[in-house]
Amino acid sequence: MRKKENGFTLIELMVTIAVLAIIAMMAAPNMMQFVYKKQLETEARDLAMTLSNVRGTAVALRKDVSLEFKNLPNNGEKFYWQSSRETVHIIAKNLPEGIFFTPTGLAKKRTTAIRNLVDNPTYDPKLPEDPLTNPKQIMQWEDTEDLVFEVCHEKLTEIKSIKIFKSGVIDRIQNKPLIGECK
Numbered sequence: 001m002r003k004k005e006n007g008f009t010l011i012e013l014m015v016t017i018a019v020l021a022i023i024a025m026m027a028a029p030n031m032m033q034f035v036y037k038k039q040l041e042t043e044a045r046d047l048a049m050t051l052s053n054v055r056g057t058a059v060a061l062r063k064d065v066s067l068e069f070k071n072l073p074n075n076g077e078k079f080y081w082q083s084s085r086e087t088v089h090i091i092a093k094n095l096p097e098g099i100f101f102t103p104t105g106l107a108k109k110r111t112t113a114i115r116n117l118v119d120n121p122t123y124d125p126k127l128p129e130d131p132l133t134n135p136k137q138i139m140q141w142e143d144t145e146d147l148v149f150e151v152c153h154e155k156l157t158e159i160k161s162i163k164i165f166k167s168g169v170i171d172r173i174q175n176k177p178l179i180g181e182c183k
Helices: 010-061
Strands: 065-068 078-080 088-091 098-101 107-110 116-119 137-140 147-153 158-164 170-177
Touching (some): 010 065
């Protein structure tokens, strides 16, 4: 008399593997969408954190500190940000170069065409010239306004929108539908 052996036949194993392969192929596109969404979320949070860092540096140093969208190393008064992924881009409408924060933390557009030195109307010639308390000349910039930065992923139809209030405070990161192309 033969004992019954426990185990699976080769045909049972092949059918099981084939079913698992079909299920994995169906789940792969959904998994890639999840990965792309996580990449977009990570880059948006990185940009928001960089913006907060730039604002904090401007207040701490009590001077204008800017952020440009280039891949360069940061220095004390200029910060740079560019996505680490080639498929993630920043869309900043009407903001060709970046943003800067004033010593009081206000957010302003950064464009070279409107930045210039002008005589300080509050300069007191009786006091010694001091760049912080009694500057002879000051930078003149465009008026402040709420600024919006949008981070998009080429493979998704949504964006992450970061709004910065005039005061320099960063609003929450919002999901919005992508209108147009992500470039």
